[in-house]
Amino acid sequence: MLNISGEAPLVTLRNAGIQRGGRWLVRGVELELRKGEIVTLIGPNGSGKSTTAKMAIGVLKPDEGSVERLRDFTVGYVPQKLAVDWTMPLSVERLMTLTVKLSKREVDAALDAVGIAHLARAQVQNLSGGEFQRALLARAMARKPDLLVLDEPVQGVDFAGEIALYDLISDIRRKTGCGILLISHDLHVVMAETDTVVCLNGHVCCRGTPDIVSQSPEYQRLFGVAAARTLAVYNHRHDHTHLPDGRVQHQDGSITDNCHPGDGHHHDHDHGEKHHHQHHGEGTASTALNGGRHDG
Numbered sequence: 382m383l384n385i386s387g388e389a390p391l392v393t394l395r396n397a398g399i400q401r402g403g404r405w406l407v408r409g410v411e412l413e414l415r416k417g418e419i420v421t422l423i424g425p426n427g428s429g430k431s432t433t434a435k436m437a438i439g440v441l442k443p444d445e446g447s448v449e450r451l452r453d454f455t456v457g458y459v460p461q462k463l464a465v466d467w468t469m470p471l472s473v474e475r476l477m478t479l480t481v482k483l484s485k486r487e488v489d490a491a492l493d494a495v496g497i498a499h500l501a502r503a504q505v506q507n508l509s510g511g512e513f514q515r516a517l518l519a520r521a522m523a524r525k526p527d528l529l530v531l532d533e534p535v536q537g538v539d540f541a542g543e544i545a546l547y548d549l550i551s552d553i554r555r556k557t558g559c560g561i562l563l564i565s566h567d568l569h570v571v572m573a574e575t576d577t578v579v580c581l582n583g584h585v586c587c588r589g590t591p592d593i594v595s596q597s598p599e600y601q602r603l604f605g606v607a608a609a610r611t612l613a614v615y616n617h618r619h620d621h622t623h624l625p626d627g628r629v630q631h632q633d634g635s636i637t638d639n640c641h642p643g644d645g646h647h648h649d650h651d652h653g654e655k656h657h658h659q660h661h662g663e664g665t666a667s668t669a670l671n672g673g674r675h676d677g
């Protein structure tokens with residue numbers, strides 16, 4: 382179906398399901414994703430998120446329902462696990478060209494776009510969790526995808542790194558206009574920039590904007606009231622940027638080692654709770670503890 386802008390979806394799932402060994406892994410999935418949109422799949426372990434993503438990109442054929450894709454579009458896929466023998470030395474630039482042929486210039490540009498150009502010759506085993514996820518993103522982006530599928534992009538990444546990665550994903554959407562299918566079992570943070578959250582539990586439990594899902598009774602029934610309170614909406618306002626080296630560049634152009642409430646760069650909202658790393662631009666964990674969205 383066309384939307385108001387007249388653009389057809391890159392991918393449409395209608396009542397799609399996968400069955401294995403007489404059991405439905407996931408069933409009744411309805412999903413549309415257009416260029417420039419971010420759809421986030423959330424749900425507990427084993428709820429069918431990866432299976433749904435694999436149907437969306439055509440790796441798995443649905444056993445019921447249908448999956449339609451626009452013809453001739455390119456997918457960039459960052460899998461949850463990578464089948465690589467980690468005992469073998471592997472540099473970041475080699476990782477980039479394992480399965481795709483890229484010139485040195487293309488490799489450098491892709492690494493630069495995710496802020497790790499300086500790590501081209503580093504060994505993959507030595508990367509931090511956040512650097513490794515950036516390397517995988519660079520590898521997927523080098524294909525210039527129309528659809529980017531990210532399976533758990535913040536795994537092994539700490540809280541500040543998570544925010545920096547979500548910033549980067551937003552930038553990628555803005556700069557390239559690709560569609561993004563994001564998978565997360567991290568219920569703590571869902572990007573506010575997500576257009577649609579689809580909450581799975583073997584079927585679609587609820588869907589909508591992050592705000593709507595966080596308040597939905599189905600979501601609260603599935604995860605319990607306490608867990609429901611931890612669905613924080615990462616409210617992206619871009620009043621500062623997390624630089625690849627961990628420092629923070631503020632809107633006034635100044636750079637500091639950290640971002641602290643009260644450093645004069647932010648409109649502070651100190652609620653006296655855990656994780657008060659939060660301030661203007663990072664509605665995250667204290668939003669969670671407050672059980673709702675926190676706007677300015």
Ligand SMILES: Nc1ncnc2c1ncn2[C@@H]1O[C@H](COP(=O)(O)OP(=O)(O)OP(=O)(O)O)[C@@H](O)[C@H]1O
Pocket residue numbers: 401402406424425426427428429430431432433461566
């Ligand atoms: N080929 C298969 N054969 C049988 N069962 C499978 C197969 N692939 C996946 N499953 C099962 O299907 C269910 C859904 O798996 P899936 O990987 O889609 O879940 P997920 O929501 O992505 O989970 P996680 O958050 O743990 O990554 C799981 O119970 C999994 O064990």
